[in-house]
Amino acid sequence: MSPGRDRPLRVLVPVTGAFHGRLRVRRSTGTLDTEGLERILSDPSVRAISLAKRLREHAGDAGAELLAVHVNKGGGEAILREAIAHGIDQGILVQGAPRETSDASVRAATIADVYRQHGPFDAVVGPARSEFGGFSGTLAAVAGHLDLPCVVGVSDLRPDGDGFGIDYRSIFGSYKLHIPRPCVVLAGDVAPSYPTAWGIHDAYQERGILRVQADQYAVRAALTRRQRIEAVREERQSVEEVEGGTLVRGLRSRALVPEAADADAGGGA
């Protein structure tokens, strides 16, 4: 047993889905044609599970319990069963969340709610990227909701005293760092694992999935997509309407335009 720990580590692994198959774009609308495509566990989620399993391996005899959570946007059960086949101990499927769950902040609020209701957890380990390869801000927002430290790009994770030792890689090089528990860890370049035939069988035939209803209060507490879009629209309108001198003063007040540069520009005119 590691110092400061009298129970197995508990790790929450938020997982996301991805479309499996050839994606096409509808010419008429410019939207993705996803009809008939299967939802599967996304590759970044597979890598996050691999990282969480590394933590379990390093935990030794004390062990670690890995719980996957998925906020259902369709195909949720299959995604969680695939996560279980990869080595997750228990799947939590959040159902009944409103359509705004495609909004990262609402999804983050939902995951944070699961963290609170099903905790305590020692870490949240998840994917850093979305299914289309872009950086996902969801887990950073989870860290914000829970007021936890967050680290991105982790390639290895192990218990270390009252926290975790992490291998972290950035464009500047590779580092070994320490992060306190609990924390949010976003997986970096971790080799994916492949579910065994035994694991696949058990995920479908032996194991259950915990289904929970989205906490409507937590969901409402986050900004809805409509609210965010309206906020942006308002700001744009105010910029268009503002007079030039006011704009420069506003930028200077936010230190975006240096005083000297403005003075030079003004002198030249």
Add this chain to the structure above:
Amino acid sequence: MAFEFRLTPEQRLLRRSARAFMRTEIEPHLPADDWTGHGGDSPLHLVRKMQDQGYFGMPVPRELDGAGMGEVGYCLVFEEIAAVDSSIATIFGAHTGIGLAPIYLFGNEEQRERYVRPIAQGRHLAAFALTEPTAGSDAASIKTKAEKDADGYRIDGTKIWCSNGNFADTTVVFAVTDETLGAHGGVTAFLVEKDTDGFQVGTIEDKLGIRQSNTAELVFEDCWVPKENVLGNVGEGFIVALTALDGGRVGLGAATLGATKRLLSDCVHRVNAREREGRPVGQNQSVQWMLADMATDIHLAEYAVYHAAELTNQYYERIAEGEPVSRSLREQVSRAAAVVKIHCSEMSGRAGESAIRIYGGDGLRWRYGVERAFRDQVITEIYEGTNEIQRMIIARELLQGVGVDQ
């Protein structure tokens, strides 16, 4: 015959993960060519990795530490293995389809614990020894004898063309126990462990194709096995062999299906990437016809294989549970397996020829892999019962009225 087949989410995940595993963890580590050396250098280190994935115990239920995925799961994985390498696919098929299956189907509780469990756990490999120098497709002509003594049997004879024979931990060996009774009643199946006294590995064949699958001669000289190693009932070895071969042929169909799908995929990539006279080769109608014929063959093969796999699954479940099996089901399985064997092996032959023509001169160069695929498919029309024998099975059943007007 009413038939609707759709893979379950579990089976789709199995196929997808097996494909990813084979193409990421196995394919990059395969030997660059198969010319250097012959049997004896099977890539067993790669086979071990596949055993760790649970693939070598696919149809065995979870209670015996298998994957519990049935014949359909076995065929799905077989397809993905053969899409990467036909030699490893042969090792897999000889082990699972005809080595492991009869032990699981006909073994008693003790035999299942002793032999099936370690195989399903991925610790042991199995083989099937039926063919002899004077008995090929005519399995009824085998000469290997098993003389009964007080506590067991002494086996004498020679088996040939035994895939996995030189490294299998357990081999199912067929021998005559009563010459007066012929195939039905006179042949018995035995389980022979690799270190048994009197059991030796003879020649390892140097072959045209599947060169990295070991094909061994097995020599039995006064090889004693205890009576507990009789598989099934004494005198019922022929039923054991035929039952295993039915499933083996379906698996073989899946393997050729996987290999042909991969060949088609490679050909499509080739004709899109390669230009002649300023345009992609794929724009030539003659090339398009070859591709379309390959795709048509594959489409039909897929239905045939998984229909036969589903039937075989029902058949094997009844045998394993000790339930009575209707003659109708047995005949349907035999016929479906024979159809699959013929169609798929001949499909891969046609695809191999087309691929070489599509690749042109490069098709004959070893580094493109097409000539290897061409060589590897030749055996599929011969082993596990030649296609001529399969046609005899189908014709015999047609003449008896089986499958007519269904």
